Amino acid sequence: MIIVNLIAAHLLIGFSFFISSEYFWIIFSISLFLLSMIAFRSRLIYWTKLKKTHLWISLCSAVMLYFIFFTGKALTALLFPDFLDTLSLLYATIQPYQNWHFFSLFLLIIPGEEFFWRGYLQTKLYERFSPITSIILSTMLYASAHLYSGSILLVLAAITGGIVWGWLYYYTKNLTISILSHLFFDFLLFIAFPLL
Known part of the structure; x- marks a missing residue:
């Protein structure tokens, strides 16, 4: 069943990137809703009571991840400027x-x-x-679904984020921590201090 669900994930996410950019947000949102339903039906997700320390872990990990991306972007601009041009074109589609x-x-x-x-x-x-x-495998599979974007930088970003959020989930045994870290990170990346 896991193979079937992975194929479904690739088809849904791949279709989101291949369709016209004006429909990206609609298709991508529907795709993640469907993948959420698959996850909930599995009854595998770990939840524990949220503590104040969990909030700090989420926030600190998001800030750390943002600075990793900030440094990575600076190095890419210095060493591989053409990659940033490709990423800028992608952001024109995926930027909310x-x-x-x-x-x-x-x-x-x-x-x-x-x-x-x-x-x-x-x-x-x-x-x-x-x-x-398991963390490494799930991260690589997560990153592989980003290949359809055509951006190697987005794939590398998915690997970096996947390792951090996968480790948080394993360490805390609470998916809420990973979700909050991901939320804080995207807030920094897309709203507070955009890198592009």
């Missing part, structure tokens, strides 16, 4: 600019990614592999 885009991003897309890739897939991989191997 309408109000409903932001609502979808923070209430549907980000939670949906965590529900499916960490809550469902990573937990499922625990059944056959060690936690570290």
